[in-house]
Amino acid sequence: MGPADNGDIESVLLSETEIGAKLDEMAARIDADYEGKDLLLVGVLKGAIMVMADLSRRITHRDVEMDWMAVSSYGSGTKSSGVVRILKDLDADLSGRHVLVVEDIIDSGLTLSWLVSNLRSRGPASVEVASLLRKPTAAKVEVDVRYVGFDIPNEFVVGYGLDYAEKFRTLPYVGTLAPHVYSS
Ligand code: 5GP
Numbered sequence: 001m002g003p004a005d006n007g008d009i010e011s012v013l014l015s016e017t018e019i020g021a022k023l024d025e026m027a028a029r030i031d032a033d034y035e036g037k038d039l040l041l042v043g044v045l046k047g048a049i050m051v052m053a054d055l056s057r058r059i060t061h062r063d064v065e066m067d068w069m070a071v072s073s074y075g076s077g078t079k080s081s082g083v084v085r086i087l088k089d090l091d092a093d094l095s096g097r098h099v100l101v102v103e104d105i106i107d108s109g110l111t112l113s114w115l116v117s118n119l120r121s122r123g124p125a126s127v128e129v130a131s132l133l134r135k136p137t138a139a140k141v142e143v144d145v146r147y148v149g150f151d152i153p154n155e156f157v158v159g160y161g162l163d164y165a166e167k168f169r170t171l172p173y174v175g176t177l178a179p180h181v182y183s184s
């Protein structure tokens with residue numbers, strides 16, 4: 001069942017079942033594309049934790065490692081500041097590695113384009129991106145995202161790792177917030 005939403009969720013955009021089915025497809029493509037290569041999954045904290053956990057367990061390919069990075073582009077609110085700071089860097093050395101960045105959502109794409117060029121500067125064999133969600137606003141930015149789960153409307157969403165002021169990450173689905181949450 002997972003946690004109760006306490007009436008804070010206006011509508012469920014993507015159910016746990018829909019997300020799982022999409023991750024199955026994404027993992028199958030990743031398995032095929034990285035056959036014979038070792039793969040380093042780079043999760044972007046904290047939003048990507050659920051995608052990382054559920055996507056990585058669907059990848060049957062064995063030579064997979066996981067690492068994490070924390071960057072900051074949003075404060076506690078809902079707008080991108082465009083300023084990216086590394087809060088926690090990777091443990092892994094990227095030279096010669098096939099890197100797949102695992103993201104929760106691409107909105108302005110500012111964080112991601114900064115991140116991808118930062119990672120490319122470290123001498124990896126390849127850098128690709130997998131994101132569960134993408135908003136239409138992402139089209140404005142030149143980031144090639146190889147694996148996209150769902151294109152969603154331009155609304156602020158929470159759940160499945162995504163927060164509003166650090167809340168709602170533990171919901172197993174993706175939904176929109178009721179207006180009273182923003183005004184309280
Ligand atoms: P971008 O730089 O692409 O605008 O956004 C980067 C980060 O902002 C995402 O990884 C995510 O943490 C946060 N973000 C963007 N859109 C949303 C949204 O609709 N809901 C939530 N909870 N976070 C978002």
Ligand code: MG
Binds near residue numbers: 105
């Ligand atoms: Mg993210």
Ligand code: MG
Binds near residue numbers: 047074162163164
């Ligand atoms: Mg956030």
